[in-house]
Amino acid sequence: MAIRSDVSESRIPAEIVRTLRSGIGRVCDEVIEEIRTRIPEYARPSDEIYVKVVRTAVEQAIDGFLDRLEDPGAPWDPEPFRMLGKGEAAEGRNLEPLQAAMRLGARVGWRRLTELAGPLGLSPQCLYGLGDAIFVYLDQLADAAAEGFEYARAHEAGEMERRRSRLLDLLLSRPPAGQEAIADLAKAAGWRLPRTVACVALDEQHGARRLPPLPPDVLTGHQRPAPCLLVPDPAGPGQAQTLEHALRGHHAAIGPAVPLTSAATSLRWAGEALELSRRGVLPRGLLRCEDHMATLVVFKDEELVSALAEVRLAPLAHLRPTQQDRLAETLLAWLRHGRGAGEVAAKLHVHPQTVRYRLRQLEELYGDQLTDPDIRFELEIALRARQAVLAR
Template identity: 75%
Template sequence: MATKEHVRTAVRGLGGRRARSHDTSDQRLWRSTPAEVARRLRPGLSLVAEQVIDEITLRIPEYSRPADTLYVKAVRLAVDEALRQFVDRIENPSMPLEADVFRTIGRGEANEGRNLDPLQTALRLGARVAWRGLTEQAEPLGITPQQLYDLGEAIFVYLDQIADAAAEGYDEARAQVAGEMERRRHRLLNLLLSRPAASPDAVADLAKAAGWRLPRTVAGVALDEQCGGYRPPSLPPDVLAGLDRPNPCLIVPDPNGPGQAQTLEAGLRGWKAAIGPAVPLEAAATSLRWAREALELGRRGVLGDGRNLIRCSEHMATLVVFKDEELVEALAEVRLAPLAHLRPSQQDRLAETLLAWLRHGRGAGEVAARLHVHPQTVRYRLRQLEELYGDQLSDPDVRFELEIVLRARQATTGFGAA
């Protein structure tokens, strides 16, 4: 006959570990108990269920909700199902676990916003109560100590199977929620980039549904789709990503906030990208358009100086100049016509000197310092320019137009860094 000491020894041996038996070994555990025991246990299952529920609601605050009748029913259904299948398995050891109800429990835990710790605690408590009930009835049921030990181990194998099924349901629910949130974030990104701009109310509603805090400003980031072989960007969760769009992009909230520049730089390591200027939320599409223009200029070598991340805020004048290149080229033909008859090397030297003169002042010494040449050389070049342009260099409008076309020429040909 089983004694309480036998039971305590068995519990110490089984508690705190998860069985890893193969199916055949599991069935051996169940077969060691006579099927008659199942028939004798069934009339008392209701009482055991009450004891299990009392223990769970007393010791686990998450499940102590007596006023919630639907929740109480759900707990009772879970306990009743667990006990029923346990007894059925004693009677028919080859019967597989009917896992759907336990997957549903796992999904419920995820929907409640909890992790699986309370459920695992509840399973252990339930197993302990069921084990205690078995030990108390072992003698009248005619269960030997070895059968009781095997049955106790079977409880923990069964507990493992229930926990695995609940974990599957939990993971499914979390993945479903994550997938739905990701879809909402994609819709939000599309809404922010729509033209004409979406209404503030529509943006606010979708942002709330997507769990995205509305920022004061945003910046669009254009990513080079040719960098698809690189690892995905590693960015904070508040960055909206459109990596699967024909032209991959990001929307970065509050791009000028503390640490944002460094975070973005680190997250985009390995990618070629351009970040547009910070703009109000309704102008997100405009910021992204500028970023795409900057990225294209970066591909051509006009912007970036070889850096992988181009910041539009550092190149606004160049972006303006290259907004209509045909117009700039037409202007250049007019304003650089006095240089057209010179050799290319002469054109470059005089263009470089003229741009430095326009940008940094009209003193030969300052221009010479910028160009790293002798002041006498600068004076000679400036006399040449005066002969070529005459009174035009005294006209502020002409000087402005000359600076535009010379900046564009410098960006595309790299004739010098004045």
């Protein structure tokens, strides 16, 4: 970049530039004193390394400006000022202190030029051009610093995201990773170790869809073969509502809350619930495993459940399908909601006399089996599984 034409067309004599350059030390001291006095972030008189960095930056800025007065068309290396922006990002600040320091430096430089204008014989036109050039140069320094700042922030965010991704892999590994390794990586990723977590399995077809902003402590695994989230302290204030809002419209399953070291277990249950939802056993949309634990247990070993159903539902096998459905529905309601005909009738929305008739049929088919608590338990498992399959 070249300084604007009003300066380049009125080249500053080399001897004047040499005179200005000879006063760099004093101008540099003035600029540094102004910065340390007015900008608290840079007031570190006891930090020798920091003082040296500030002085070097100021000297480079002034020296670079004078170089460009000597040769406005010379190439300019913005890298030192990009490094300043990167340094601000590393310090955890925004760019306002650095920009304020640059403005202070420009004002000090302009003040010194006006003081020297007479002794140096600078014409008003030349002086105005120099003032304009100072602020053009200031904009270029600020642009370079902003570029470095944004680069550093993006790099930092990318590195932090990679650390959090590795942390998620570690938490979901089987067997579980060591607590010390988890703690070290969590610290590097800026993630507070929670007491409990819940994992969310996301439908693969929609896992990469953009979710609304999630709390910063939620670990995201959108790029995993099976997309997922890990939510710390799921029972914490507002966590459930925040998660439900973020997942609204998505096909997902929220696993049970478990200790941190059992995160993989929560994800496994969430994945199984999501698969049952795909098959139609559980409803589509957003599922909570805690609301469907019985179904998840029943379908954990479908072959075993089928074998159990074949034995326990054998007394119904010879009936017509419609009769099987009515009696199975009545028996399940009786097992789940009590043995009173009125209570069962209310659950099924039929007349109590209808329930009494069906119960007499069931007593004839099952006999004393209905008084055995173990058989009643097995019957409920078989009937729940049958109900889920028919609901597909």
